[in-house]
Each structure stands twice: as C-alpha cells, then as structure tokens.
Amino acid sequence: MVSADDIKTILLQKFGSEVILAEEHTGLQEALFIHPERIVEVCLELRDNPKTYFDFLSCLTGVDFGVEENKFGVIYHLSSLPYKTQITLKVIKDHDPTDEALPSFQSVVHVWRTAEWHEREAFDLVGIIFENNPDLRRILLPDDWEGYPLRKNYKNPEYYKGIKVD
C-alpha cells in the first residue's frame, strides 16, 4: 500500500525535484501538482513501476478555473487495480480564457487508451488542446458548434443554424 508521500518519493528519486510543483492534503483525497511538460513521463512511471501500478485511469477532467484566475487545468484520477489505491494528479497552466488560442496540454493516450475520448470531451466542452492525441475532434457536440460550453465565460448562442433558440 503506497500513500501520496511514497509516490512523491518515487517520483523525486526518478525525475528530480522539479517534477512535483506542489501537493495538496486539504481535501479527502491527496493530490500532486505535476509539471505540465513532464506529465506523460510521470504517468508512464506510475503505471509501470511495480510499487505503484496505476494501471487504470478512472477519470480525466478538463477545468476552466474562471476569468479572474486565468488558469486551466487537467485533472487525472488514477487507480491501481492490484493495490486498490487511488491518486489524483493535477496539471495547471496559466492561460487567459479570452485568448483566441486554446490552452495546450500533453496527451496521455499512449499511457492509457481510455484517455482518448476523455481528452476529446475536454477539448469539446472546455476547449483544451491535447498534443499528440491522434483523433482530437469534437465528440459530444456537433462538428460546427461554436465555443466551449463549460468555459466560465461561455454565452448561450441566440441562434443555431439560423433558428432562434429559446
């Protein structure tokens, strides 16, 4: 059984101190903040290391933290089937939500295949680009939809295909 502290030690030994930016012990579940450029390596290590074996990606969430905070994040909920443990990884980047360009994160599709649809969903609804996702298109909304509904500054469209929505 490994705790968040053990996982931290494993990652520090393997990758050095710049990988983990911060940790969180406030809530019921412990979380580690990972450097955005290193997330794929960290995930691969956590999946394959015989001490951790996080072979199951439960959930991947894209988050817009709001207009004041200017931050976007991707949150990974990992669980290990052999050890029955869970860990949360967070990757946060500064990004202005009013910016035309979308925030970009690394894709973990090559670690867990299940991430593909979850990342497409985050792209579709929150407007986050995942580099190296082989099939990044809209998944739940129509291909011609404008905007990203789960953004905090999203305005409901007045018209859809020329028809007034109300």
Added chain:
Amino acid sequence: MPFKTRYEQLTSAIEPEEMILNMGPQHPSTHGVLRLELITDGEIIKEVIPHIGYLHRCFEKHAESLTYQQTIPFTDRMDYLASMNNSHAWVMGVERMLGIENEIPKRIEYIRVLVCELNRIGSHLIALGTYGIDIGAFTPFLWCFRDREHIMNMLEWASGSRMLYNYIWVGGLFYDLPVGFEDRCREFINYFKPKLAELNQLLTDNQIFISRTANIGVLPMSLAINYGCSGPVLRASGLKWDLRRVDEYSVYPELEFEIPVGKGEMGAKGDCWDRFKVRIDEVVQSIHIIEQCLERLQKELKRTPDFDPRAKMPKKIIPKAQDYYVRAENPKGELGFYFITDGKSEIPKRVKARAPSFSNLQVIPEISRGVMIADLIAILGSIDIVLGEVDR
C-alpha cells in the same frame, strides 16, 4: 503536411472494394441513438468509428448552475435504467464532502441498498432481454420485460415514478418505504427465482445462442484495463473488481455476496457469452443481497412510527472548499462524480461525470476488427451501453 486526425486518415484511405456503411443512429440494435460508421469489405468489418452525442444535454453545465439537491433528478436521467444507483453515487459524494456519511441511520442505508439492487436487477434484465433480441431470440425479451415490470411497479410504489425516481436524497430519503413493501418484495423474489432458471434454460444454455456469442468479441483483461472498462465488461475478462467490495461503501461490508467473473466456459475468456453470463450471475447475487436487506429491515431495523427519513437532511448544503472524486459500482460499471467546490456557495464550481458506458463503448473498435457485421451486433449488445449516460 497538415495534421490529419485518425478519422480523416481512415475515411480518406478507402480501397475500391471497401464501403462505408452507417449503422444507426436509428438502428434498433444500437440500443439508442448511436451511429457506428463501419468501413466494410463485403460482410467483414475493417474499422468501426463510433459517433456519439445525439443525446447530449450537458449534464455538467446543468450541475454547475443548480444546488446539489436539485441535481439529483438530472443524475437520474444519465443512466435512466439505473436511476437509483446514479443518485446513490451522487448523494454519497455530497455526504462525504459534508462529513455526514456516518450519521445516516442504518435503516436508510439498507433501504438505499435494497432499491439500488432492485434497480440493478431491472437494468440487467433489460441488458439480457435486449441481448436476446439482438441475437434473434424474441421470447426472452418479453420474459425479461414482464419480470422487470414488477420491479418498476414496486419502485413506483416507493417513489412515485416508474423510471426516474428522485428517491435518494442527500442525508436521507424522499419517503420511508410504503407499508407492506418488504412483503411484496419477498413475493417478487420467490416468483422471480424460478423465472431466472427458465431464462437460463431458454437462452444461456441454448446451443444457437452459444454459437452466436462464444469466442466472439474476445476482450483480453489487459486491454480492458487500458481502455478503462469497468463493471461486468471488466469482470467478464476475468478480473475480480467490484467497487462494492473494493471501496466498501454504504452497508455492503455487512452483506454477503460473491463477485462473478468470466471463466471462458463456452469459449475464450472475455467473449460475449462470458459478459452475458456475468450479468446473469450478478442478478443471482443481487437477489441474495435483497434477501439479506429484507431480513434486516423487518427485524432489527424495523419501521417505527416516529422514524423520519428526512431527519438528517442538511438545510443548506455548503461543503468546504475541496475537490472530491466519488465512485460507485453501477450496473454498467464504475460511475464517478468529480466535484470542485469553493466553500462559499451551494452550487459546485465544477462537476464531471465519469460514465461507465462512455469508457466501455470506446473499446468497440478494438474488438470488432475483422468480424462479420452480425457479430458486431452481438458485441455491441454484450457491452450493454445506455446512450443517456454515454452522451450525458
């Protein structure tokens, strides 16, 4: 060269002998509004590209504008065949964030488990019955719906609604069980047990059915894990993984039941027949759980006149600032809700629903390459998806 998505690569590289065929969104065998774009060579499937989203209502956006109690009816509408289980997961998450999960009276927890397991049987009956009809057996479908009707009636009696119950509330229940519910539930169990044996005779051990499902759509365990499959789909591949046992939530630690896994009795481990059989076995286990719940609800946790199922309900639900991922074992697999709260408002800042069918559906292309079109129907039916949950 500009970036081409895999979809563009696949659809632009069609050989002269290949054909693109749309299965759905109105095809009855897709179990809802799902479109499967098939690249076929004659009857052989080269590639399957699922298109989802026809039933998208953006549950997460709704949840970000409503209070926790108000969102419960929306969770009902995700996996509409197992509404009780959805709201149970949601309610558990909110109660744990508030720190009141240990204050809930035992009777309430037992009623929750009882209705959840009834709903699990109902959901599995739909899966089993419609699977029969996918394969070409009409009778099991009618039998399953006939038996499910009893469950619908009982849950309607308790909650006032046939499918979308809004029965389990944060900190309690809508109402106590109606007087006489336990006896009627017992009657149903006694009626249902021989019916299940009949269903096994008619379908499970039927040679035609076995020929259509054994060795079809074999899903190896490692692939299932990597694709995030959960529930009966993962267990049929041979892994004993049931969140009711792993997380030991609610009163499941006090209840006796086994976790059925696929054994590859009729073909390879993790084939369509195994997935079907795991569901049959789970129905048997759910019956066992229901019997134990009824036993306790009628003896040590008997109904008392002054029992108020809403007594522990918080007046205002404002969890402190945190984020929490709750998961529960739904009939389809691991249902997860991820909350981010700010500690000031009654409305969560962000909610994400991790739907089991969403992840289970994703594995379809992987196990359908090179099969016949008719086998794809068998594979899709054995995954047992509910589009209300895939699209949310």
